[in-house]
Amino acid sequence: MTVDEMRQQPWVGRRIPRQEDNRLVTGTGRFADDVTPQGALHCAILRSPHPHARIVRVDVARARSMPGVVAAVSGAEAREHWAPLPPNFALPGIVAPRVYGLAVDKVVYEGEPVAAVAATDRYLAEDALEAIEVEYEVLEPVMDVDEGAVDWYGDGSPASPASPRLYDEWDDNVQVRYDFAYGDVERSFGEADAVVEARVAVHRYAAVPLEPRAVVAEYDPDGRTLTVRVATQVPHQMRTTYARIFGLPETSVRVLTGDVGGGYGSKGQADGDVVPILLSILTGRPVKWAETREEWMLAGPVGSRGYVHHAELALRSDGTVLALRDRLLADVGCDGVVRAIGLAALIVGATYIPGPYRIDAYDVRVRGLVTNKPAYGAYRGYGKDIANQLIERLMDKAAAALGMDPLELRRRNLLTEFPHEICTGPIIESGSFVECLDLVQEKMDLPALRREQERARANGRFLGVGVVSTMEPSAGAIPMSVFSGFESATVRLHPDGTVTALTGLQPIGQGVQTSYAQVVADCVGVSPADVRVRWGDTDAVPYGLGAYASRGATFGVAAAHQAATEVGRKLLLAASVALEVTPDDLELGGGTVRAKGSPGTAMDVADVAQRTYFQPGPYAMLPGEKEPVLEASAVYTNPEVNWLPDEHGRLRIYPTHGSGAMGCLVEVDVETGGVDVRKVWYVHDSGRLINPGIVENQLIGSSVQAFGGTMFEQIVYDDAGTLLTRTLGDYQLPNAASVPDIEVSHIETPSPITPLGTKGLGEGGHIGIGAVLLSAVEDALRPFGAEVLETPLTPPRILQLIDRARESRARESRAQTAGAVRDDV
Amino acid sequence: MGGLVPLDTEVNGERHRREVEPRLLLVDFLREYLRLTGTHSGCDDGLCGACTVLVDGEPVKSCLMLAAQVDGARITTVEGLRAEDGPHPVQQAFVDAEAVQCGYCTPGFVVAATALLARDAAPTDDGVREGLVGNLCRCGCYQNIRKAVRSVGGSR
Ligand code: FES
Numbered sequence: 001m002t003v004d005e006m007r008q009q010p011w012v013g014r015r016i017p018r019q020e021d022n023r024l025v026t027g028t029g030r031f032a033d034d035v036t037p038q039g040a041l042h043c044a045i046l047r048s049p050h051p052h053a054r055i056v057r058v059d060v061a062r063a064r065s066m067p068g069v070v071a072a073v074s075g076a077e078a079r080e081h082w083a084p085l086p087p088n089f090a091l092p093g094i095v096a097p098r099v100y101g102l103a104v105d106k107v108v109y110e111g112e113p114v115a116a117v118a119a120t121d122r123y124l125a126e127d128a129l130e131a132i133e134v135e136y137e138v139l140e141p142v143m144d145v146d147e148g149a150v151d152w153y154g155d156g157s158p159a160s161p162a163s164p165r166l167y168d169e170w171d172d173n174v175q176v177r178y179d180f181a182y183g184d185v186e187r188s189f190g191e192a193d194a195v196v197e198a199r200v201a202v203h204r205y206a207a208v209p210l211e212p213r214a215v216v217a218e219y220d221p222d223g224r225t226l227t228v229r230v231a232t233q234v235p236h237q238m239r240t241t242y243a244r245i246f247g248l249p250e251t252s253v254r255v256l257t258g259d260v261g262g263g264y265g266s267k268g269q270a271d272g273d274v275v276p277i278l279l280s281i282l283t284g285r286p287v288k289w290a291e292t293r294e295e296w297m298l299a300g301p302v303g304s305r306g307y308v309h310h311a312e313l314a315l316r317s318d319g320t321v322l323a324l325r326d327r328l329l330a331d332v333g334c335d336g337v338v339r340a341i342g343l344a345a346l347i348v349g350a351t352y353i354p355g356p357y358r359i360d361a362y363d364v365r366v367r368g369l370v371t372n373k374p375a376y377g378a379y380r381g382y383g384k385d386i387a388n389q390l391i392e393r394l395m396d397k398a399a400a401a402l403g404m405d406p407l408e409l410r411r412r413n414l415l416t417e418f419p420h421e422i423c424t425g426p427i428i429e430s431g432s433f434v435e436c437l438d439l440v441q442e443k444m445d446l447p448a449l450r451r452e453q454e455r456a457r458a459n460g461r462f463l464g465v466g467v468v469s470t471m472e473p474s475a476g477a478i479p480m481s482v483f484s485g486f487e488s489a490t491v492r493l494h495p496d497g498t499v500t501a502l503t504g505l506q507p508i509g510q511g512v513q514t515s516y517a518q519v520v521a522d523c524v525g526v527s528p529a530d531v532r533v534r535w536g537d538t539d540a541v542p543y544g545l546g547a548y549a550s551r552g553a554t555f556g557v558a559a560a561h562q563a564a565t566e567v568g569r570k571l572l573l574a575a576s577v578a579l580e581v582t583p584d585d586l587e588l589g590g591g592t593v594r595a596k597g598s599p600g601t602a603m604d605v606a607d608v609a610q611r612t613y614f615q616p617g618p619y620a621m622l623p624g625e626k627e628p629v630l631e632a633s634a635v636y637t638n639p640e641v642n643w644l645p646d647e648h649g650r651l652r653i654y655p656t657h658g659s660g661a662m663g664c665l666v667e668v669d670v671e672t673g674g675v676d677v678r679k680v681w682y683v684h685d686s687g688r689l690i691n692p693g694i695v696e697n698q699l700i701g702s703s704v705q706a707f708g709g710t711m712f713e714q715i716v717y718d719d720a721g722t723l724l725t726r727t728l729g730d731y732q733l734p735n736a737a738s739v740p741d742i743e744v745s746h747i748e749t750p751s752p753i754t755p756l757g758t759k760g761l762g763e764g765g766h767i768g769i770g771a772v773l774l775s776a777v778e779d780a781l782r783p784f785g786a787e788v789l790e791t792p793l794t795p796p797r798i799l800q801l802i803d804r805a806r807e808s809r810a811r812e813s814r815a816q817t818a819g820a821v822r823d824d825v
Numbered sequence: 826m827g828g829l830v831p832l833d834t835e836v837n838g839e840r841h842r843r844e845v846e847p848r849l850l851l852v853d854f855l856r857e858y859l860r861l862t863g864t865h866s867g868c869d870d871g872l873c874g875a876c877t878v879l880v881d882g883e884p885v886k887s888c889l890m891l892a893a894q895v896d897g898a899r900i901t902t903v904e905g906l907r908a909e910d911g912p913h914p915v916q917q918a919f920v921d922a923e924a925v926q927c928g929y930c931t932p933g934f935v936v937a938a939t940a941l942l943a944r945d946a947a948p949t950d951d952g953v954r955e956g957l958v959g960n961l962c963r964c965g966c967y968q969n970i971r972k973a974v975r976s977v978g979g980s981r
Pocket residue numbers: 865866867868869870871872873874875876877886887888889
């Protein structure tokens with residue numbers, strides 16, 4: 001291919017280097033904490049040492065007189081200067097506590113902000129915290145949810161839990177209640193040949209982005225304007241939220257977000273970051289807060305995990321799934337709606353538990369209970385992991401019960417015809433679940449792995465293989481929330497032929513700058529290098545909803561594509577005037593507009609632009625056009641999202657659905673309990689790919705994170721409710737030595753409901769890894785007969801599973817012997 | 826708190842003479858005083874490597890060192906690796922191997938990898954794994970980071 005032909009090719013689909021990388025590798029990126037305005041003060045926050053306590057008295061007077069201190073404020077004093085943090089969504093069945101940025105009379109988790117200081121230097125601000133006196137009346141903390149004491153049926157039985165209430169104004173500690181049923185579940189269970197049951201539990205772990213939260217607030221008392229530079233995934237919603245909290249018109253608030261050092265769902269709300277803003281308003285000076293890692297561990301949102309399923313699956317003897325029942329209980333920390341945004345993950349989980357399988361009778365009940373721990377945040381997966389973990393474990397269990405090959409059982413039930421409305425409402429618009437399973441099996445060379453496993457077993461080594469299907473709902477749009485789901489863009493072709501693309505989406509590491517440049521470049525016939533994507537300045541870009549729910553490749557891209565397509569249309573129109581060729585006979589590419597089939601008749605895009613703007617100008621070049629400039633704005637919403645529940649109470653909040661299959665090979669050391677994850681294979685189909693390199697990084701990255709979460713990351717408290725995992729030494733993250741190799745393969749089944757055939761992606765690893773690791777470890781432990789249904793897969797747990805399995809075998813054989821003896825008599 | 830201590834150090838080829846507080850951390854000196862914000866802070870405990878810089882050629886976690894301790898030393902930060910005519914080969918390798926997502930860990934990795942390659946010009950894959958175990962990438966780019974480092978070192 002010649003260079004010229006290369007330039008003509010569509011940019012979408014090409015693996016080009018990322019535009020963002022030059023600044024990031026040279027240390028010239030701009031993260032929130034990189035900016036320190038002239039005269040800035042530094043904020044330090046005093047946090048509760050108790051998980052549950054009444055605040056009797058806070059005295060900041062001594063702190064005020066410490067060196068360098070300009071302001072010190074308690075929650076009670078702050079109370080009149082701001083409104084409570086607003087709930088992030090208002091879905092039925094969810095209650096929201098009334099919470100301020102600094103606690104007023106009660107703290108509900110260790111680490112909750114109770115007072116704050118602004119000083120001329122960070123060290124002095126931290127010193128001053130020690131001079132703040134707080135008197136607490138310590139209350140008994142609620143650190144766990146009691147699986148036996150949940151009122152599932154609303155009939156008061158068992159009697160509501162005796163644990164102390166977190167919020168005096170609530171009737172109990174339940175923050176979300178969600179019940180859904182479809183089809184004749186009772187009858188299906190009655191007709192089943194086999195019913196398998198499982199308790200599947202996943203512990204609490206968190207996103208822990210390497211960049212902690214950071215805010216630089218600049219309040220100008222004269223103009224009553226507020227500028228906030230903040231590490232967030234959702235700059236516009238932050239503007240709306242800050243305006244509301246501080247009683248300012250949105251026109252006076254500007255939020256700036258440059259580079260963000262990872263979010264993964266965790267940077268999607270206002271919480272402690274409102275404290276430096278308050279201090280800036282009180283002092284009239286810029287105030288900066290860059291939290292420490294310990295603060296993040298204490299008070300950052302945890303991942304939407306910490307749940308237990310009690311489920312049953314009904315099947316016919318041929319493997320056809322008839323019905324599914326689940327009771328999903330989660331520990332949502334102190335709150336999953338106001339201080340963080342994790343709560344809806346439980347509803348998403350309940351919606352997608354049937355997964356990629358045909359299941360027409362389903363009954364689910366969900367309860368999320370508050371405890372005295374940090375808030376329940378969003379984390380990659382956002383419930384789709386909760387769903388997959390259960391259905392895939394049930395599939396393995398059912399296969400064992402029926403004596404079927406687990407992949408065959410899956411194939412028998414996987415969706416193969418699309419579009420398909422699943423029983424909970426979403427429409428799976430296209431997919432390749434069976435093909436993904438076939439391909440992963442081929443990539444793994446399953447028969448060879450089985451032979452290796454056999455040889456190893458003969459030598460006293462325990463290899464295990466797991467394979468699961470995954471479904472990756474993407475592009476979430478949650479009604480009644482700040483994540484309602486639209487995205488906007490403006491595309492502007494300048495007189496020199498370069499292009500600015502403004503997006504409301506927020507880059508947080510997912511390659512937005514490059515992918516969007518590729519999309520826009522194709523529409524206006526230039527190279528991505530000529531497209532500058534801008535984001536994260538609420539004064540410059542149109543109101544958009546930012547990065548969450550894997551929506552960048554659908555909502556964000558579609559808006560940019562729509563706007564760029566309109567600019568491309570006008571560009572062709574103008575060129576048709578200049579070249580005297582009808583627009584239909586023109587084509588764009590490589591920086592030129594040419595007549596199809598007569599390459600001699602051509603003009604540079606820059607030339608057309610120059611003429612349209614100035615020589616002679618829009619009247620001549622775009623006659624009759626309503627907006628005769630080379631600029632367009634667009635807002636994208638997806639028609640498949642439904643805003644009102646249907647007659648069954650169903651919402652369709654995710655319009656696109658990726659397919660996938662994941663396999664892995666592990667080796668378990670039965671002496672130490674150590675699990676060596678030797679390899680992961682991931683076949684993934686998220687429709688058309690914009691930049692395969694960017695996609696692969698996200699697939700592998702999310703797999704690495706979920707590997708850490710499943711294997712060893714865990715948030716641990718002691719008996720008194722004090723956090724033990726306060727550093728990255730205690731809370732272990734995957735590192736270069738511990739991560740397995742992950743081999744990714746793509747299938748591209750376009751989505752029929754997005755303009756480019758793309759689907760969202762980026763959470764898939766989280767959706768599949770948990771289940772595939774449990775499955776593989778269970779396979780490795782098959783000689784012991786251990787069931788693996790709970791995380792994390794740490795050595796003590798593995799040893800415990802082996803011990804229990806041995807004991808129960810021993811009991812069984814004792815019982816058999818006893819039976820045999822009796823038979824003899 | 827005590828008085829200030831004198832500090833005379835060369836950072837990225839430029840000499841700086843200052844009086845600093847004895848407790849000032851090197852990472853804060855670089856970021857807040859010299860505005861070299863490429864050195865990041867991710868854990869404050871020497872565990873993530875985002876703050877890695879070279880002190881007299883040796884990789885150091887700048888969150889674990891006091892500014893006063895580099896008196897008389899030569900420091901190179903990620904900004905200082907860059908050559909006049911473009912990025913350092915290790916920096917370019919990170920771009921080419923698609924070893925960056927959010928980029929917050931990247932400067933620390935680039936500096937640590939540069940030091941690793943100075944010790945061993947052609948590390949094995951295991952050598953890179955072990956050599957970079959003090960740096961964390963929460964975006965999970967390890968696979969491509971290893972590729973990047975080995976592409977500079979030449980594979981063995
Ligand atoms: S901030 Fe220094 S090692 Fe993490």
